[in-house]
Amino acid sequence: MRRLPFLLLTLLLLAGCAGAPAAAPSPGLTRYEATFLTLFDTVTTIKGYAADEAEFQATAQEIHDGxxxxxxxxxxxxxxxGVVNLKTVNDAAGGPPVKVEQPILDLLLFCREVYTETEGRVNAAMGSVLSLWHEAREAGINDPEHAALPDRAALEEAALHTDFSAVVIDEAASTVQITDPETRLDVGAIAKGYAVEQVCREAPAGLLVSVGGNVRATGPKADGQPWVVGVQSPDGDGEEFLHTLELSQGSVVTSGDYQRYYTVDGVRYHHIIDPDTLLPAAYWRSVTIVCADSGLADALSTALFTLPQEEGQALLNRWDAQAMWVDASGQQFYSPGFSDLIRT
Structure with missing residues (x-):
């Protein structure tokens, strides 16, 4: 998606704010909603209540800026x-350490923890493999008649350079070094949810923030009632939901084979790659996670997508999270506490 200029973002924020129905949930408060398109290559929406439009716009702008x-x-x-980012770190692979800002250190420390706890199912050092799939997907979308899979030998060679131990994080020096010149970082399975979590921890209570489907509630609505969050059907058009869930605090994140994909010889190939097969994971159509932390929910949705249900449940138990799995036939499977969250 082409990034839009900041001026357009401002216009979208102004245009996206709309008043609530006539009956306000609390005296003096009105419901507003802002939408903008410039973050993490997806649509971001913010819903909440404020005394007036200017107050809500200020809150939405702060969340956007973060x-x-x-x-x-x-x-x-x-x-x-003026920004040293993860592209800078990748470009320096095989060279000296790169001095980075604290949010990069914090993210990569979290990525290392997730890599260890999921036994490599979620691996931010898998960029060499994921880049081959990214290039093939982009080429296939742009030229469907010539869509092709990545070369198998190239995938297997890239997989030799995916050990997270090649990512050396020096907290004292605020540096990151990739010691293997062929290793690349790709934080797509974690970064969006992690960023949402960090920003929402500092946001006012009573907001619902959605960044491309990574949903985080900072508290219930102004009337004390929970927000209602839809779980998209893998076969729908984005407006059809399998369930709606009630959420007062915490996150709902879904990973699905319908989100980013391309077609080769009539077969759909999605973007969630199984580290064992180096192919799109074939266990599930979608996995929805509900837990307190949006970054963790993002990571778990990817991990569980690449695992059988029993192994995925073991991860959920470790982190006090709930999940719903949907298989190829459309059958739904729930973790023990997920049903309690379902509204419809």
């Missing part, structure tokens, strides 16, 4: 004036 900082720091494709 997310924009993370977006630029965690970008592996683009450079920004």
């Amino acid at each position: 997310l924009l900082e993370y977006h630029q720091l965690y970008d592996i494709y683009n450079e920004y004036p």
Whole structure:
């Protein structure tokens, strides 16, 4: 998606704010919503209540500005004036350490923890493999008649350079060094949710923030009622939901084979790659996670997508999270506490 200029973002924020129905949930408060398109290559919406439009716009702008900082720091494709980001770190692979800002250190420390706890199912050092799939997907979308899979030998060679131990994080010096010149970082399975979590921890209570489907509630609505969050059907058009969930605090994140994909010889190939097969994971159509932390929810949705249900449940138990799995036939499977969250 082409990034839009900041001026357009401001216009979208102004145009996206709309008043609530006549009956306000609390005296003096009105419901507003803002939408903008410039973060993490997806649509971001913010919903909440405020005394007036100006107050809500100020809150939405603060959230945007916080997310924009993370977006630029965690970008592996683009450079920004005066910003040392993950592209900078990747470009220096095999060379000396790169001095980075604290949010990059914090993210990579979290990535290392997730890598260890999921036994490599979520691996931010898998960029060499994921870049081959990214290039093939982009080429196939742009030229469907000549869409092709990545070369198998190239995938297997790239997989030799995906050990997270090649990513050396020096907290005292604020540096990151990739010691293997062929290793690349790709934080797509974690960064968006992680950024949402960090920004929402500092945001006012009572907001619902969605960044491309990574949903985070900072508290219930102004009337004390929970927000209602839809779980998209893998076969729908984005407006059809399998369930709606009630969420007062915490996150709902879904990973699905319908989100980013391309077609080769009539077969759909999605973007969530199984580290064992180096192919799109074939266990599930979608996995939805509900837990307190949006970054963790993002990571778990990817991990569980690449695992059988029993192994995924073991991860959920470790982190006090709930999940719903949807298989190829459309059958739904729930972790023990997920049903309690379902509204419809």
